[in-house]
Amino acid sequence: MGILSMDILSGDGPRSRVLAVILVAILVALAFAPFLFPGSRALETAARICIFIVLVASYDLLLGYGGIVSFAHTMFFGLGAYGVALATVHLGRGWDALVIGTLAGTVLAVVVAFVIALFSLRVRAIFFAMITLAVASAVAVLVSQLSWLTGGEDGMNLTIPRELTPAFKPIDGKVFGTTINGRVLNYYLVFLSCLALFLILLRVVNSPFGRVLLAIRENAFRAEAIGYKVVLYRTAATCLSAAVAALAGALYAIWLRYVGPGTTLSMEIMIDILLMVVIGGMGTIWGAVIGATLFTLAQSYLQDLMSKAAEATAGLPLIPDLLNPDRWLLWLGVLFILSVYFFPSGIVGRLRARG
Amino acid sequence: MMSDNAPVHAPTLVRPNLLARMEPWVPALLVPVLVVMGFLAIPNTPSWLTLTVNGLAMGMMIFVIASGMTLVFGLMDVINFGHGAFISFGAFVGVSVLLALGGLTASPSLALNLVALMAAVIGAMLVTGGLGWAFERVIVRPVYGAHLKQILVTMGGLIVAEQLIYVIWGPHEVFILRPEALKGAVTFAGAALEKYRLVAVGFGLVVFLAMRWVLQGTKIGLIVRAGVENREMVQALGYRIQLVFIGVFVAGSALAGLGGVMWALYQELITAHMGNEIMILVFIVVIIGGLGSVEGAFIGALLVGLLQNYTAYLEPKLALVSNIALMVAILMWRPQGMMPVIKVK
Numbered sequence: 001m002g003i004l005s006m007d008i009l010s011g012d013g014p015r016s017r018v019l020a021v022i023l024v025a026i027l028v029a030l031a032f033a034p035f036l037f038p039g040s041r042a043l044e045t046a047a048r049i050c051i052f053i054v055l056v057a058s059y060d061l062l063l064g065y066g067g068i069v070s071f072a073h074t075m076f077f078g079l080g081a082y083g084v085a086l087a088t089v090h091l092g093r094g095w096d097a098l099v100i101g102t103l104a105g106t107v108l109a110v111v112v113a114f115v116i117a118l119f120s121l122r123v124r125a126i127f128f129a130m131i132t133l134a135v136a137s138a139v140a141v142l143v144s145q146l147s148w149l150t151g152g153e154d155g156m157n158l159t160i161p162r163e164l165t166p167a168f169k170p171i172d173g174k175v176f177g178t179t180i181n182g183r184v185l186n187y188y189l190v191f192l193s194c195l196a197l198f199l200i201l202l203r204v205v206n207s208p209f210g211r212v213l214l215a216i217r218e219n220a221f222r223a224e225a226i227g228y229k230v231v232l233y234r235t236a237a238t239c240l241s242a243a244v245a246a247l248a249g250a251l252y253a254i255w256l257r258y259v260g261p262g263t264t265l266s267m268e269i270m271i272d273i274l275l276m277v278v279i280g281g282m283g284t285i286w287g288a289v290i291g292a293t294l295f296t297l298a299q300s301y302l303q304d305l306m307s308k309a310a311e312a313t314a315g316l317p318l319i320p321d322l323l324n325p326d327r328w329l330l331w332l333g334v335l336f337i338l339s340v341y342f343f344p345s346g347i348v349g350r351l352r353a354r355g
Numbered sequence: 356m357m358s359d360n361a362p363v364h365a366p367t368l369v370r371p372n373l374l375a376r377m378e379p380w381v382p383a384l385l386v387p388v389l390v391v392m393g394f395l396a397i398p399n400t401p402s403w404l405t406l407t408v409n410g411l412a413m414g415m416m417i418f419v420i421a422s423g424m425t426l427v428f429g430l431m432d433v434i435n436f437g438h439g440a441f442i443s444f445g446a447f448v449g450v451s452v453l454l455a456l457g458g459l460t461a462s463p464s465l466a467l468n469l470v471a472l473m474a475a476v477i478g479a480m481l482v483t484g485g486l487g488w489a490f491e492r493v494i495v496r497p498v499y500g501a502h503l504k505q506i507l508v509t510m511g512g513l514i515v516a517e518q519l520i521y522v523i524w525g526p527h528e529v530f531i532l533r534p535e536a537l538k539g540a541v542t543f544a545g546a547a548l549e550k551y552r553l554v555a556v557g558f559g560l561v562v563f564l565a566m567r568w569v570l571q572g573t574k575i576g577l578i579v580r581a582g583v584e585n586r587e588m589v590q591a592l593g594y595r596i597q598l599v600f601i602g603v604f605v606a607g608s609a610l611a612g613l614g615g616v617m618w619a620l621y622q623e624l625i626t627a628h629m630g631n632e633i634m635i636l637v638f639i640v641v642i643i644g645g646l647g648s649v650e651g652a653f654i655g656a657l658l659v660g661l662l663q664n665y666t667a668y669l670e671p672k673l674a675l676v677s678n679i680a681l682m683v684a685i686l687m688w689r690p691q692g693m694m695p696v697i698k699v700k
Contacts, residue, residue, distance in 0.1 A: 069503060069506045069507070119683060119686055119687075120686075126434055126502050126506075129434070129506050130434075130638040131638075131682070133634075133635060134639050134678075134679060134682065135679055137632075138635075138675040138678075142675075142676060145671075145672045271514060274507065274510065278507065318522070321522045322522055324522075326521070327518055327522060329514055329517075329518050330514075330519065330521075330522070333511050333518060334511075334515055336507075336511040337494065337508055337511040337512065337515070341498075344504070
């Protein structure tokens with residue numbers, strides 16, 4: 001790796017040969033996904049991975065670096081998504097609506113994050129977990145009830161610029177066997193935005209600001225004694241992480257051309273994020289890449305495997321129920337507990353320890 | 356003479372003014388204040404009476420659930436996000452017992468109904484108590500003193516427990532009818548008061564008084580209260596605080612199971628994630644009550660239950676939001692909660 005590449009990575013490389021190979025493989029796969037994996041299901045999975053990498057990385061800024069547990073990350077994700085959706089509904093189809101909606105959602109997310117942080121972090125970080133859980137649930141309930149504004153449980157469909165829809169064909173014929181249409185352009189919008197956001201986050205955690213966060217995580221009392229205002233730093237981390245989550249939410253809404261409580265605000269997604277962070281590795285932004293990729297792939301393909309296993313054991317008592325693909329969260333929960341105990345640094349930490 | 360040179364020492368007891376003397380009781384006064392505000396806001400008196408009883412019933416159930424959690428936190432600095440799993444488990448076990456004893460619940464005799472109800476409550480409390488013991492051994496013990504890991508691990512425990520309910524009882528919600536004698540309502544001053552809710556209020560009050568008696572009037576209660584204030588000191592005096600803690604954890608889990616049964620009969624419908632939904636209110640109660648405080652949790656639970664019912668009547672969409680607003684207001688007034696027992700850092 002040259003000096004330039006380390007600059008882009010903010011001097012925080014993978015620091016493990018195996019990890020580096022895996023990360024490059026993921027980057028290449030995502031960068032050329034429309035050409036490498038034809039078919040809409042694969043492209044959906046790739047876009048989901050990109051967005052969740054950013055979402056999980058922004059969550060890791062709070063959890064892994066700040067040492068704060070938040071259950072409101074999906075709320076910020078949702079604020080971004082609903083921001084874009086509402087803007088396209090009221091301002092009509094156009095790029096300006098996308099930009100205004102994204103900005104509005106992000107600003108709102110930062111304001112909400114600031115207020116929550118002010119109330120809870122002032123007293124004790126542990127309040128934060130409980131308060132964010134309560135606020136996020138209230139917002140989720142509110143969004144599903146205010147159907148005149150948000151479409152309720154049904155959600156809303158977005159009208160995005162024609163250039164981003166499958167109907168738009170900039171060039172005739174195929175490139176490497178793939179038709180270039182608006183969907184592919186939309187994917188690259190998602191991919192490049194996510195790459196930029198990820199690099200920004202990598203920059204943030206390796207900046208002096210990130211170092212102070214680490215110090216606070218290790219010993220908040222000592223950090224305060226040295227002269228860093230703990231509440232200020234934690235509040236800033238919360239706001240920053242909320243902003244990035246909202247941007248990821250906006251991208252997700254633009255990609256899906258749909259937003260609803262199930263895709264952005266649900267507790268299931270919050271649990272997914274937690275699992276991704278812990279399995280990938282807390283306190284390393286790279287863990288987000290591994291965690292999100294592995295988890296999303298597992299979500300798409302592991303359930304098929306489980307249903308096969310359930311069929312194979314159909315005659316036995318209880319075991320088919322445990323292997324039912326709907327019960328896969330059971331096994332992830334067990335895996336989650338075991339990883340918190342035995343691999344708190346996750347897959348990335350393990351690989352780095354091996355060198 | 357010496358006494359001539361000495362300054363005149365005439366101590367007078369300054370009686371603190373009324374406001375200062377009222378201060379510790381302000382939180383308790385909030386409940387009647389809220390009831391009066393409800394009376395003023397709701398034009399229809401019978402509706403107000405019905406809502407007040409509903410609110411008190413709901414508050415009592417939330418208190419039963421929250422009391423164990425706040426004590427566990429106070430005693431061992433353990434925050435248990437998996438508490439909701441005990442609510443769901445308690446509800447499912449209790450409802451299974453009630454369904455199995457269908458003959459008893461369907462008979463119009465109150466005595467037979469109560470036998471079935473007691474069997475359900477005892478069954479649920481035994482199972483959730485045992486579950487709490489296992490939860491403490493397997494999930495919580497390895498992460499003492501590390502809040503971050505506690506939150507994560509107990510959240511993981513919650514996921515696993517919820518999924519186990521699906522495995523055991525299947526993915527569908529279960530409907531349950533109240534025992535025959537507890538169905539229907541009594542009319543009082545023009546207001547229809549559901550019998551079951553009146554029973555729930557009485558039952559919750561009994562639990563609160565029993566808990567107060569255990570905590571204030573017995574030796575084990577003394578050790579628990581002392582442990583909440585200063586764990587090391589109690590240890591130094593020769594008590595095995597670890598055993599006390601396990602006892603409190605198991606009792607707290609059993610109470611959550613009891614709350615689950617009560618809630619199941621209140622809603623007449625149970626789901627695996629009902630515990631998680633109730634926990635949102637429980638967290639609000641624990642925070643506004645002050646961590647570690649049983650009295651604070653009691654007052655907080657009544658406030659939350661009443662406010663939830665009043666707002667649900669006046670503006671249904673804002674019910675949960677109003678409780679968040681209540682939490683924000685109380686944290687602005689007392690950042691540590693209404694009656695903090697332990698100084699949270």
